[in-house]
Amino acid sequence: GRDRCCLTWHTRREPLACVRGTAHAAPSDLTASPDGAFVYAACGPQSRIAEVDVAERALRRWIDVGGEPGGVAVSPDGRVLAVSLADARRVELVELEGGGSLGSAGVGLEPAGLAFSADGATLFVANGGSGDISVVDVASRRERLRVPAGRQPFRVALSPDGRRVAVASRMASIVRAHEVRAAEPALLDAATGRVERAVPLTSTHEAEGIAFSADGSRVLVPSLRVRNLLPITQVARGWVVSGVLCSVDVETGALALLPLGTVNRPFPDPAGIAVAGARAFVASGGSDTVGVLDLEAAFAREPDCADGRPEPLALGREIVVERLASVSQPGGVALAAGVVAVAGRLSDTVALYDAATLGLLADVPLGPRLEDDAVHRGARVFHDASFAFQGAFSCRSCHPGGHTDGLTYDFDIDGVGRDVVLNRSLHGVKGTEPFKWIGLNPTLARQCGPRFAMVLTRADVFPDDRLDDLVAYIESFPPPLPTGGSEDFLGFADPAVARGREIFFRTTAKDGRLIPPEGRCVTCHPPPHYSNLGKADVRTQSPWDKTGLFDVPHLTGIGRKAPYLHDGRAISLEEIWTAPGVEDHHGVVTDLNKSELNDLIEFLRGL
Numbered sequence: 093g094r095d096r097c098c099l100t101w102h103t104r105r106e107p108l109a110c111v112r113g114t115a116h117a118a119p120s121d122l123t124a125s126p127d128g129a130f131v132y133a134a135c136g137p138q139s140r141i142a143e144v145d146v147a148e149r150a151l152r153r154w155i156d157v158g159g160e161p162g163g164v165a166v167s168p169d170g171r172v173l174a175v176s177l178a179d180a181r182r183v184e185l186v187e188l189e190g191g192g193s194l195g196s197a198g199v200g201l202e203p204a205g206l207a208f209s210a211d212g213a214t215l216f217v218a219n220g221g222s223g224d225i226s227v228v229d230v231a232s233r234r235e236r237l238r239v240p241a242g243r244q245p246f247r248v249a250l251s252p253d254g255r256r257v258a259v260a261s262r263m264a265s266i267v268r269a270h271e272v273r274a275a276e277p278a279l280l281d282a283a284t285g286r287v288e289r290a291v292p293l294t295s296t297h298e299a300e301g302i303a304f305s306a307d308g309s310r311v312l313v314p315s316l317r318v319r320n321l322l323p324i325t326q327v328a329r330g331w332v333v334s335g336v337l338c339s340v341d342v343e344t345g346a347l348a349l350l351p352l353g354t355v356n357r358p359f360p361d362p363a364g365i366a367v368a369g370a371r372a373f374v375a376s377g378g379s380d381t382v383g384v385l386d387l388e389a390a391f392a393r394e395p396d397c398a399d400g401r402p403e404p405l406a407l408g409r410e411i412v413v414e415r416l417a418s419v420s421q422p423g424g425v426a427l428a429a430g431v432v433a434v435a436g437r438l439s440d441t442v443a444l445y446d447a448a449t450l451g452l453l454a455d456v457p458l459g460p461r462l463e464d465d466a467v468h469r470g471a472r473v474f475h476d477a478s479f480a481f482q483g484a485f486s487c488r489s490c491h492p493g494g495h496t497d498g499l500t501y502d503f504d505i506d507g508v509g510r511d512v513v514l515n516r517s518l519h520g521v522k523g524t525e526p527f528k529w530i531g532l533n534p535t536l537a538r539q540c541g542p543r544f545a546m547v548l549t550r551a552d553v554f555p556d557d558r559l560d561d562l563v564a565y566i567e568s569f570p571p572p573l574p575t576g577g578s579e580d581f582l583g584f585a586d587p588a589v590a591r592g593r594e595i596f597f598r599t600t601a602k603d604g605r606l607i608p609p610e611g612r613c614v615t616c617h618p619p620p621h622y623s624n625l626g627k628a629d630v631r632t633q634s635p636w637d638k639t640g641l642f643d644v645p646h647l648t649g650i651g652r653k654a655p656y657l658h659d660g661r662a663i664s665l666e667e668i669w670t671a672p673g674v675e676d677h678h679g680v681v682t683d684l685n686k687s688e689l690n691d692l693i694e695f696l697r698g699l
Contacts, residue, residue, distance in 0.1 A: 174215055277293065
């Protein structure tokens with residue numbers, strides 16, 4: 093049999109230490125009642141929904157929902173509030189008149205945005221963690237269908253005629269490091285729930301809002317256009333990321349990438365969107381503004397902005413006709429009978445604007461003001477694009493939700509074309525120093541301060557006090573939730589996971605020979621972080637890398653961190669060990685058959 097070491101059964105299963113900070117309201121997603129009288133804001137950290145009276149310009153009441161809300165929607169008759177609970181894998185239905193629960197429906201992993209069908213009988217739920225859409229029967233509160241929908245589906249919109257549902261994916265699809273990434277919003281038939289079309293949005297990611305044009309002819313998705321296949325040499329010309337409005341023709345799938353920023357005035361971190369006739373309102377999370385878009389002018393310029401053409405940044409001033417000073421880190425946007433509501437994720441407020449005159453009506457506080465702590469102050473630094481040259485992007489631009497965009501980048505500080513590296517998740521990084529793929533930076537302060545300024549922002553480093561706050565915020569991120577393997581995820585003990593655990597901790601091969609320490613998984617990946625915090629050579633050095641010694645990554649939440657290896661060459665966990673030339677350089681695995689390798693991967697997906 094296979095020898096076991098002490099760590100086989102004595103692994104740390106409790107959450108790793110992280111300091112979450114004060115639970116602010118942090119409103120994210122917004123929706124309005126059909127008559128526009130009320131706006132509902134999902135306040136995740138406080139596990140409740142804020143109901144804002146639009147006419148009174150005030151918080152009317154709180155609705156407790158028993159979990160962390162990721163999205164909200166109101167039924168067409170205005171009687172039922174649907175709330176997705178990101179931490180509970182379910183959707184809660186609340187009777188608005190009395191505030192009581194009508195029951196819940198089980199859905200996929202980390203549900204976020206949702207939308208009712210036109211008759212209110214069906215609910216469409218974007219499951220960000222499992223990459224699919226739940227189609228829920230409201231009367232029976234049962235999921236009747238689940239369909240795949242891109243990577244991390246995030247927001248949902250119903251077409252004006254009620255025939256279609258559009259879903260925005262926050263992350264780009266996983267492809268080879270040298271290939272162009274694309275986020276893929278899905279168009280569903282609202283009657284059947286089946287996918288009609290998935291449209292690749294070339295070189296885009298971080299889609300956090302979606303809407304139909306007033307006539308239903310187009311799907312509009314504010315996004316970041318990324319240029320990760322180019323060396324990071326032209327920050328001043330928008331060659332890193334730029335804000336765009338993706339306009340997709342519903343019937344043909346034709347794509348136009350309409351610029352939201354100009355050469356000297358970027359539009360960092362587009363977020364929520366609401367359409368009011370010929371206008372659209374788009375939040376810019378990185379600049380604390382809301383852009384007012386002239387959609388007629390935008391649509392007229394679509395031929396100049398067709399997919400595959402260079403982005404004409406000069407058109408940005410024709411499309412975005414005004415920028416409204418807004419709340420801190422604006423996110424969700426909703427239209428409530430002539431009033432535009434904007435969620436202030438870091439100001440704990442909902443701002444109300446007159447959709448016609450664009451005047452600010454009120455900035456409604458969601459409860460008493462809470463004192464800032466280091467984590468909350470650091471969140472402002474993380475989401476503030478003003479620290480980059482010309483305010484082009486923020487930390488969040490490459491780390492949406494504190495995670496990763498999953499892209500590889502060529503930082504010219506290492507030489508153009510050399511040392512191309514995969515962007516890494518910030519979730520669960522507390523206690524995993526040193527940082528950078530070659531372990532060069534001993535602390536997060538070094539990684540996020542001087543290094544960040546030299547290779548990306550091309551501006552002054554963060555002031556010391558801001559940098560301390562930023563580090564506190566980053567250290568507040570817990571590891572990503574598992575995508576499988578664990579009993580918490582599956583709801584039962586999977587024998588494959590137990591078998592995979594034995595393989596991970598084994599000290600002898602199947603034929604009984606002793607595996608040398610450098611060939612054992614646990615040598616480099618011991619609990620609790622599943623990293624020895626050192627460096628190792630697993631023979632992945634390319635001709636363009638100056639070293640083959642790379643930082644041993646921590647494996648907590650590894651199922652969420654695709655692609656893999658220092659340059660993203662493995663697009664799945666399987667490819668780490670099945671690519672040509674791997675042999676036994678990355679742990680002894682050549683004696684394993686396919687089923688045993690699958691068992692090992694199931695164990696890893698549960699970390």
